[in-house]
Amino acid sequence: MRWWLKARRVHVLLLPALAGFCLMLAVLQESVVSLPSFLNGSANPVLFVLMAPVPVCSALALSLDSRLEEAEQTGVRQSHLWDGALIGGVLAVSVGAGWVLDTALGTTTGLPAGRNTVFLTGLVLCLRALVGPPAVMAPVAWIFAVIFFGLTSSDHPAFWTILPQTGGDPLAALATACAITAGLGVHLSNRRPARG
Numbered sequence: 001m002r003w004w005l006k007a008r009r010v011h012v013l014l015l016p017a018l019a020g021f022c023l024m025l026a027v028l029q030e031s032v033v034s035l036p037s038f039l040n041g042s043a044n045p046v047l048f049v050l051m052a053p054v055p056v057c058s059a060l061a062l063s064l065d066s067r068l069e070e071a072e073q074t075g076v077r078q079s080h081l082w083d084g085a086l087i088g089g090v091l092a093v094s095v096g097a098g099w100v101l102d103t104a105l106g107t108t109t110g111l112p113a114g115r116n117t118v119f120l121t122g123l124v125l126c127l128r129a130l131v132g133p134p135a136v137m138a139p140v141a142w143i144f145a146v147i148f149f150g151l152t153s154s155d156h157p158a159f160w161t162i163l164p165q166t167g168g169d170p171l172a173a174l175a176t177a178c179a180i181t182a183g184l185g186v187h188l189s190n191r192r193p194a195r196g
Helices: 002-007 010-028 053-065 069-074 079-105 110-131 133-149 170-189
Strands: 032-036 043-047
Touching (some): 053 079, 079 110, 110 133
Antiparallel strands (some): 032 043
């Protein structure tokens, strides 16, 4: 297990990313910046905290891509199952941290940020099987799509955006569950290393 943790660079990549996620949630909270919306041609108020999942998703993708290919292809250990447990653990910590910060600070952005981390990680895992390491850009691309194209004419987030939805939004919860289920399914069924 020690070699697997070192190969995945858990202490170098994931622990700092989770710490950065918690720091962003605590510092940014409900800070807003106005960015243009291409659909309605006006300013789009965007929560800074929408960016909080990016370090966790990126670090997780980099961690999964750092492997000892020869040892893992010939070894008897099921490292892809350990990777699945690592994904689940990181996402559980993200959601838990969001809930704790919401409870402690009285905000409403922590739990949605945790949900968004799960959703975006599901997208990355699905795309890794198709495009390999460039899938790490999926969270950033989705966030920019939400920022620039996600507002309808009535200044409400479109149903597909997921990220700006409230913590209790049932459609966002369903989309998140579907994304992570598909992502984990793709990850666990694809035992070969992602294409580089």
